Amino acid sequence: MEYTLEIENAPATVPGGTGILLLHPSTGETDRIDTDFLKTDTDHFLVVSTRTTAREVKQKLEHYDVDEERAEILDTLSIERGYSRRKSDTVHYVAAPDDIDGIVDHIEGFLETHDGKLRVSFDSVTELAYYAGDDRALEAVDRIADLLEEYDAVGLFHLSEEPHDADTVEQFREQFDGIVDLDEDGSVDAEF
Numbered sequence: 001m002e003y004t005l006e007i008e009n010a011p012a013t014v015p016g017g018t019g020i021l022l023l024h025p026s027t028g029e030t031d032r033i034d035t036d037f038l039k040t041d042t043d044h045f046l047v048v049s050t051r052t053t054a055r056e057v058k059q060k061l062e063h064y065d066v067d068e069e070r071a072e073i074l075d076t077l078s079i080e081r082g083y084s085r086r087k088s089d090t091v092h093y094v095a096a097p098d099d100i101d102g103i104v105d106h107i108e109g110f111l112e113t114h115d116g117k118l119r120v121s122f123d124s125v126t127e128l129a130y131y132a133g134d135d136r137a138l139e140a141v142d143r144i145a146d147l148l149e150e151y152d153a154v155g156l157f158h159l160s161e162e163p164h165d166a167d168t169v170e171q172f173r174e175q176f177d178g179i180v181d182l183d184e185d186g187s188v189d190a191e192f
Contacts, residue, residue, distance in 0.1 A: 003117060003154045004041035007033060007180055010190035014178065016152030019145045021176040023159055023169070025184050030158055033182065034121055035064035037156045038071075043116030046107065048074045050097040050127035051158075053083060074106050098132035100140045107144055111151035118151065120144070124158035125172065134168050141175050156180075 001016040014020075020037075024030050038045045038061075047057050054075035061068050071090060076097040078085045085093055094102035111118055122128075122144065129137035141157060148155050157176070161169055173179055178192040 001117065001152050003119070006036040006040040007190060008188040010178065010180060010188075011192050014154060014192070016154060017149040018154045018177045019141075019148055019175070020154070020156045020178040020180055021159055021172060022156055022180045022182065023161055023173075024182040025162060026160065029182055029186050030123070031060055031064065033180065033188070034123065034156060034158070035060065035066050038119055038121055039064070039066045041117055042070060042119050044070050044072065044110075044114040045119040045121065046072045046074060046110045048076070048103060048107065048120065048122045050076045050122075050131070051124045053078050054085070054091045054093075072110055074103065074110075076103065096131070097127060098136070100128075100132055100136055100143075103128075104140060104143045104147070108147050111147055111153055118153035120148065120153060120155040122155060122157045124160065126158065126160040126163055129168075130163070134164070134171075138171055138175070141172065145175060 002013045004013055022030060022033060049057050054073045057073050061071060073091045075093050079093050080096040092106060107120060125137055125141060128140060159172055181189040
């Protein structure tokens with residue numbers, strides 16, 4: 001299956017199974033790229049959030065006019081932080097942002113139970129590494145990449161370069177089929 005990409009300087013389409021790393025200096029401009037990725041050529045999508053709560057993800061989707069009927073959200077923060085939460089058919093929770101098995105299991109469940117063109121946005125691998133450590137974050141990305149391949153889905157993974165050393169960033173880069181590099185000034189380079 002081919003998926004259309006609406007990302008500046010990236011290929012017009014990518015095959016199912018493609019994992020894309022969004023490298024960025026800060027989170028400011030990532031919302032635009034993320035929401036363009038989610039709303040293009042998609043039947044269902046899952047946002048895995050280790051950086052913001054489900055409520056904040058919903059606000060972002062609404063602000064960028066993304067069809068929430070196609071959305072599922074996995075919130076990894078609210079339980080650990082003691083925030084109020086309302087589980088629904090489209091909003092789910094794991095106990096903590098370092099619950100890698102819970103996160104991966106939920107992604108697999110989402111991919112198993114939905115048909116058509118499926119996208120996963122993981123925001124953010126940097127936060128996952130902060131809570132679980134670099135090695136476990138690398139392992140999680142590897143497991144999720146295998147699921148994307150198995151279910152013919154595509155994924156966009158956010159990684160802020162600032163907190164990681166160059167070797168760690170390189171290790172993450174090596175796990176992806178495509179790299180989208182967002183600069184401070186908002187310009188985008190892509191390498192596939």
